[in-house]
Amino acid sequence: MKNFTYYQPTSLSGVLKVLDEAAGKAEILAGGTDLLDRMKEYISQPEKVVSLVGFSGPFKEISSIAGHPPTVTIGAGVKLVNIAESELLRPYPALTSAAAQIAGPQIRNMGTLGGSLCQRNRCWYFRDEHVQCLLKGGRRCFAHDGENQYHAIFTQGHPCVIVHPSTLAPPLMVLGATCDIRSHKAQRQIPIEQLFQAPVKDGQREHTLAPNELLVSVTIAPKIPPGATLRNASYEVKQKETSDWPIVQASVAYYTEAGGQVAKGVRIALGHVAPTPLLSPAAAKVLEGQEVNEKTASAAAEAAVEGARPLSQNAYKVQQLKVAVRRAILLASGAKPYWEG
Numbered sequence: 001m002k003n004f005t006y007y008q009p010t011s012l013s014g015v016l017k018v019l020d021e022a023a024g025k026a027e028i029l030a031g032g033t034d035l036l037d038r039m040k041e042y043i044s045q046p047e048k049v050v051s052l053v054g055f056s057g058p059f060k061e062i063s064s065i066a067g068h069p070p071t072v073t074i075g076a077g078v079k080l081v082n083i084a085e086s087e088l089l090r091p092y093p094a095l096t097s098a099a100a101q102i103a104g105p106q107i108r109n110m111g112t113l114g115g116s117l118c119q120r121n122r123c124w125y126f127r128d129e130h131v132q133c134l135l136k137g138g139r140r141c142f143a144h145d146g147e148n149q150y151h152a153i154f155t156q157g158h159p160c161v162i163v164h165p166s167t168l169a170p171p172l173m174v175l176g177a178t179c180d181i182r183s184h185k186a187q188r189q190i191p192i193e194q195l196f197q198a199p200v201k202d203g204q205r206e207h208t209l210a211p212n213e214l215l216v217s218v219t220i221a222p223k224i225p226p227g228a229t230l231r232n233a234s235y236e237v238k239q240k241e242t243s244d245w246p247i248v249q250a251s252v253a254y255y256t257e258a259g260g261q262v263a264k265g266v267r268i269a270l271g272h273v274a275p276t277p278l279l280s281p282a283a284a285k286v287l288e289g290q291e292v293n294e295k296t297a298s299a300a301a302e303a304a305v306e307g308a309r310p311l312s313q314n315a316y317k318v319q320q321l322k323v324a325v326r327r328a329i330l331l332a333s334g335a336k337p338y339w340e341g
Contacts, residue, residue, distance in 0.1 A: 002045040008054040013184075016214060018050050020184035024211035026050050030077060031110035033103075034119040042129045043120075043136075052077055059216060064088040069230050071221040076114030076214070081105070083113060083168075092220060094171035094232035094251045094332075101236060102167050104243045114215045117169055117195065118207050121162040121275075122245060123151065134160045137202040149313040150247065153321070154274035156309050159200050162275050169196065169277040170251035170269035171234050172218060180217045181209065192218065198275035206276070224255040224265065231256060231263075233331035236271075237320045246272050248317055250304070250324035252332050254287070261291045261333075268329075270304060273321055280304045283325060292333040294326075301325040 007026075009015045019026055026048035027035055038044040052059070060077035064070045069091045074083065083089060084100035102108055102116070120126070125133045125142040132138035141160045143151045152161040169192070177192040195215070197208050209215060224230055232253035236246035249271030254263040266284040271277050283304035290296040301322040308318050331337060 001039050002042065004039075004046055005048045006051065007048060008051040010054045012055060012057070012059055012182075012214075012216070014055075015050055015052060016182060016184040016212070018048070019214065020212045022048050022050075022211070026211075028052065028114075028118075028214065030112045030115045031079070031107075033107055033111050034115060038120060038127075041127065043127060062086050062088050067221075068226065069222055069224070071219065073217050073219045074113055075217050076112065076117075078113050080108040080111045080113070080116065080168075084108065091230065092171070092175055092232060094174060094234045094253060094328075095168065095220075098167050098171050098234045098236070098249075098251070101238075107243075113168065113218060116166050117172075117192075117218075118205075118209065118215060119165055121206055122165050123162045126162065135162075135199055135202060135204070144311065147313065148311040151311055151314055152274045153305075153308045153310040153314055153317045154270075154278060155311065156307065158198055158275050160198065160275060161311060162199075162206075163272045164196060164206055164274065164276050165245055165272070166277065167236070167246060167249060167271065170249055170271040171232070171253075172220070173269040173277055173279055174232060174251045174253035174267040175220045176222050176253075176267070177218050177220050179215055180219065181213050182216050183210065183213045193277070193279060196276040222253065222255075225257070227258040228255040228264075229258075230254075231332040231334070233328050235324045235328040235331060237324050248272050248321045248324045250321065250328040252325070252328045254292075254332065263287050263290060263292050263296075268300065268304060268325065270321065270325070273308075273317060280325075282306050287329065292329060292335075294330070297326045297329040298322075300329060 027046035029051045059075040134141045234251040236249045254266040268280045268283040283300040286303045287300040304325045
């Protein structure tokens with residue numbers, strides 16, 4: 001591990017001040033479950049490491065404003081386990097269930113919301129210090145013609161075919177979350193889908209934060225008519241139950257009018273299938289205005305994979321994504337998960 005200078009500011013403003021002065025040569029240390037691994041493998045070699053453990057406050061809290069449904073703000077420093085177990089987030093099972101399935105208990109008790117959303121990709125070529133891939137100053141993405149069974153299936157226009165690793169991004173996207181982003185001298189709010197980008201060269205990240213910016217919080221405030229019911233769910237396909245990233249993931253949110261079963265305001269997001277988490281307007285359009293059942297859920301699932309261009313070893317993910325979309329829709333409707341036996 002390369003030597004670095006360690007900072008532990010005692011306030012959020014102190015963190016932002018250090019980042020502003022660091023000129024892009026600093027890394028943020030929250031739970032450390034991603035950064036420490038990268039530093040040990042010489043993938044990241046920051047001159048400064050800025051710890052977030054030296055202060056408390058809203059950055060590490062979940063707060064709620066009463067409403068239908070409630071407006072909930074989650075600090076970027078909130079632990080994954082607290083998201084999974086929060087009573088304030090019960091109206092949003094798409095998010096709490098996703099948080100509860102991340103890795104194992106040790107990771108969930110250390111990892112944070114901000115860390116999940118801003119972590120680097122898990123491509124084995126990127127993570128190998130001896131491989132100079134496209135994101136480390138090289139001229140090619142080795143996964144295009146190499147071992148790519150876990151890489152993107154939506155590859156058109158992407159010179160790098162990583163998959164974005166965040167499990168919390170898709171549910172937050174369907175719930176219409178917004179991000180509060182701050183620097184030492186400025187503040188901005190953006191829809192969460194604008195937080196992500198597909199990196200194509202050395203120095204680019206999987207997010208759009210400037211080097212002197214910090215994700216401070218995420219706010220969920222779905223807008224539905226009075227008397228309507230918000231329905232939402234996530235579904236993941238994994239190789240094993242714990243300590244693994246999903247192969248594919250789907251999240252869905254929509255509302256139904258009082259006494260009705262017709263889906264309205266549909267949003268469907270796909271995870272672990274592209275360099276960024278993806279909203280699927282095509283799948284949402286198929287389900288919009290329809291009563292949710294096996295037939296309509298399957299039709300939306302077929303629409304969700306339109307445009308997929310799998311690589312040489314991951315065509316199986318197309319069928320798995322269909323399954324994930326269909327089951328997420330059915331779970332959101334309250335249907336019994338018959339696939340659990």
